[in-house]
Structures are given as structure tokens and as C-alpha cells.
Amino acid sequence: MGLSVWFGLLAVCCLGAMSPGPSLAMVVKYTVTQSRLHGVVCAWAHSIGIGVYALITLLGLAVVLKNSPLLFNSIAVLGALYLAWLGFNALRSNGTSQLNVDGEAQGASLWQAARDGIAISLFNPKILLFFLALFSQFVAVADSLSGKTIIVLTPLVVDGLWYTLIALILSHGAILPKLQAKSALIDKLSGIVLILLAIRVIAGLL
Secondary structure, three states, X not given: OOHHHHHHHHHHHHHHHHOOXXXXXXXXXXXXXXXXXXXXXXXXXXXXXXXXXXXXXXXXXXHHHHOOHHHHHHHHHHHHHHHHHHHHHHHHOOOOOEEXXXXXXXXXXXXXXXXXXXXXXXXXXXXXXXXXXXXXXXXXXXXXXXXXXXXXXXXXXXXXHHHHHHHHHHOOOOOHHHHHHOHHHHHHHHHHHHHHHHHHHHHHHO
């Protein structure tokens, strides 16, 4: 894979990662209502899901999924239900977390942050379509093991670094207290975003 091709891949991955959506809402939610570490764990778990889609596209399985309407629609419906469930939970949340004697957030565990991070990428059919439309063109030039490794690792690392940056910025001492004061509103907005996406996914299948 030539350097110019990789820069093209990098640009596509950056645009995909920076596009606002439910993934951003989830990282913001865990960073503000729990801790910086929760946000970072959610970010890298999300990136693992992105890496899985990159691998699926590389292996040609994404085309198989797209050409199998029953399987694709089943995944999309499961994803929409999961997004809706996350959204309703966010709407019910008061946006605050309990603090222990060391000042660390209690409530959601790191495992929950990781679970929601990877799930929101794996159960979002828009990500699969993104890889099919834009990412698959780079698969053709991955004619070696190193090229294929780069194809998978580039979107994974870009996604993880971008959302880690978001978590680090939002958890800065000058910013976090202000956001935490509005954590209930942030939870509500996150819930609305997730529910709207779930509705959009279901509507797209009708």
C-alpha cells in the first residue's frame, strides 16, 4: 500500500470518526457522568467494534451481509432495540454519579462503559454501510499481510484516539465541573439522540 493511498484511507477514517452521532453521545455521557477513565474505556471499546467492521469488510463478509436482507435486517432491528434501550435508560438517569471517599465515580462500571462502547459500534448498521461505501475501495489495494493489517488498524486506532481526545478535553479541570452541573441535561440529550437513531434505523427498514 502506497503512502498516498494510506493518506486517503486516513482522511476517510478521520471524517468517519469525527462525524457526530450516538458514539459521541455515549463517550460524552460516560466521561461527564462517571469519569475520564470511563470515557477512555468506552472510546477504545468502540474502536474495537470499528476494527471488527474493518476486518469484516476486508474478508468480504460485509457484502454477504448486505446481500442477505434477512440477516442484515435482523442485525439492524437488534441494534435499534439496543439503542432504544440505552436511550430510555439515559432519559431515566438523573445525570449524576455517586462518589466514594477517594473521589472516584461509583455507579456504572468500566465493564459497562466497554460494553456500551463496543455495542454502539457493532449494532449501528450505518457503520456497516459506511465501510461498504467508502472503506471497501481501499481493500482492493491491500495485496499483502502488512497492507491488510494497516487496513484494519488504521480505522481502529483513529477512532480510539479521536474519542480519547474527546474524553480528555471534556474531563479537563476547567471544563468538567461545568459539564457535570448540566449532566442531567447531557443524559437527556444523549437519550434523545439514541432513540431518534433507533427510530431512523427501523424506518429505514420499512
